[in-house]
Amino acid sequence: MSSTRDIDKLIEMMARLPGLGPRSARRAVLQMIRKRGQLLAPLADQMAKVAASARECLNCGNIGTEDVCDICLSEKRATGEICVVQDVSDLWAMERGGAFSGRYHVLGGTLSALDDIGPEDIRIPQLVARINNEGVTEVILALNATVDGQTTAHYIADQLEGRVRITSLAQGVPIGGELDYLDDGTISAALKARRSI
């Protein structure tokens, strides 16, 4: 149908986004068209704006609209602590937690022999360079508790050994978690790391 070709194409493009399939893309597009004045046109503008200005921070790899991100520029955050994360989504998760006041380093992936991803591909040399340049005293490895994440953490710890304090996030029972629903690995990690009250 020629008159709906543009709409069909929009649905197809929306369906490619993570979390949306053809069905939910149809619903979303129909809703946007119904409210095209308040919803579709402003959303198109905002997307064009972000598409033109979004870029990776040259220093830490965070996503922003400037060459160097606000976190790297902020004097308040020059605490000598760098938190190493795998992805920007992890950085955002840490920021929502609000407990960390230092700077970040986004790797953009993990080491993987299978996928032929080496240290140069995930910004590890840049991390090593920052240790000297920024007077870093502690590197906090906040990598995922997967095999690749932990391999990467070990590699980084080896590279930086003796130059800074290296820590990683504690493993244990999540807040609000019920023991009955936790896997065995988490329970034994929590037991090993038990603390006196």
Next chain:
Amino acid sequence: MSSTRDIDKLIEMMARLPGLGPRSARRAVLQMIRKRGQLLAPLADQMAKVAASARECLNCGNIGTEDVCDICLSEKRATGEICVVQDVSDLWAMERGGAFSGRYHVLGGTLSALDDIGPEDIRIPQLVARINNEGVTEVILALNATVDGQTTAHYIADQLEGRVRITSLAQGVPIGGELDYLDDGTISAALKARRSI
């Protein structure tokens, strides 16, 4: 954070779409920014295009990019049958089924005393006018099997009584449906409408 304000605003706008919440909007935006060349910029263009051109068909209420939609313009579909649906999404669902070759009439809602929605608000006068103008012989009421949907179906049937043949979609066991999982109302409707094989 000033450098991510545009990105935060985009996430907030995406989170308003049906089927997306703050979490999935963040994931979608991050994915779009990662592939901003192939995904974000073309999507912004396509949205702007649809925002500028999308409109309701003046005849049937379908959504398209012209004043009168392809279905209304197609000579092949002038079969004398009009299928009355509540929403454009229902029209799309009927078209995906591919079993109907006539034209449609989209009400854009149902009669509702509570919400103060009367016949003029849901294009019923336009439907009555089309019966004469288009040489309609049959009106198929494909409205939802809800109280409001059925009230609207009864009202339309009353208005058109004696002028055209009025039918509604059959009620019964869905294809692939298991009796054990069907509600009592569907089973008794299917039993009442049983057919000899």
